[in-house]
Amino acid sequence: MELTINGQQQRLDAEGDTPLLWVLRDDLGMTGTKYGCGVAQCGACSVLVDGTVMRSCVTPLEAVAGRQITTIEAVEKDPVGSRVVEAWVKHQVAQCGYCQSGQVMAATSLLKQSAHPKDDEIEAAMTNLCRCGTYNAIKAAVRDVASQGGKA
Numbered sequence: 001m002e003l004t005i006n007g008q009q010q011r012l013d014a015e016g017d018t019p020l021l022w023v024l025r026d027d028l029g030m031t032g033t034k035y036g037c038g039v040a041q042c043g044a045c046s047v048l049v050d051g052t053v054m055r056s057c058v059t060p061l062e063a064v065a066g067r068q069i070t071t072i073e074a075v076e077k078d079p080v081g082s083r084v085v086e087a088w089v090k091h092q093v094a095q096c097g098y099c100q101s102g103q104v105m106a107a108t109s110l111l112k113q114s115a116h117p118k119d120d121e122i123e124a125a126m127t128n129l130c131r132c133g134t135y136n137a138i139k140a141a142v143r144d145v146a147s148q149g150g151k152a
Contacts, residue, residue, distance in 0.1 A: 001061055005030075006074035016062030021045045023061060024071060032072035032101045036129070043128025046102035047071050053109035053125075072101035081108040083148060087141035095132035102128045107142050116146050 001012050005028065014023055024030045024047070033056055036044030040055035047056045048070040075081035084107045087093075094100045103126070110117055110125040117125070122142050130138070 001065060003061065003064060003069060004067070005069045006071055007068075007077070012061070014061055016065075017060045019057055020047065020059045020061055020064055020069070021056040024056060030071050030073050034098060034101060036099070036102075041129070042099070043102040043106060044099050046105040046128065048075075048105055048109055051109065051112050053106045070105075072104060075104060075108055078108065078112075080111050080145070083145045084108045084111065084141070087144045091137045091141040091144065093134050093137040093141050095134055099128055099130045099132075103130065103138055107138070107145070110142065111145055117142070 001014060001016065003010050003012060005024070010028065012023055012027060014027065021033060021035060024033050025035070033047055034044035035057060036042035038057050040058040043055065045055055045057040046053050049064055050067050070078065076085050081104070084104050088100065088104060093103070106126055106128050110122065114121060122139055126138055126142065
């Protein structure tokens with residue numbers, strides 16, 4: 001099977017029903033995408049597929065064949081993703097940091113779809129769980145990017 005991950009073609013020897021997360025972490029060594037719950041609830045495993053956030057722990061490879069997959073390792077190559085990372089640093093969002101790659105991916109997806117999301121849109125899009133409770137800082141960082149005109 002061939003997948004396009006972070007702009008590069010990857011030839012994989014894996015079954016089509018293998019979750020994308022395991023290929024990213026175990027086969028390709030891209031450990032920025034985290035395993036959290038395994039049932040698409042926490043969001044630690046979030047990646048972008050054609051610019052839309054998806055939970056890689058429950059996404060089979062066959063569902064993403066022929067699509068553009070972006071992981072946290074390449075999010076800064078995207079102008080919106082780069083601004084999100086800058087805002088995360090500026091607002092000191094990360095505490096333990098475990099969930100933050102998924103949070104950045106969710107925020108990037110939101111801001112690519114809506115340059116100036118309202119608070120209710122931010123809350124609806126930012127559903128990833130954070131054990132440290134950095135939700136206020138996350139919202140502030142998303143608002144900061146939105147104030148600069150989120151979309152690229």
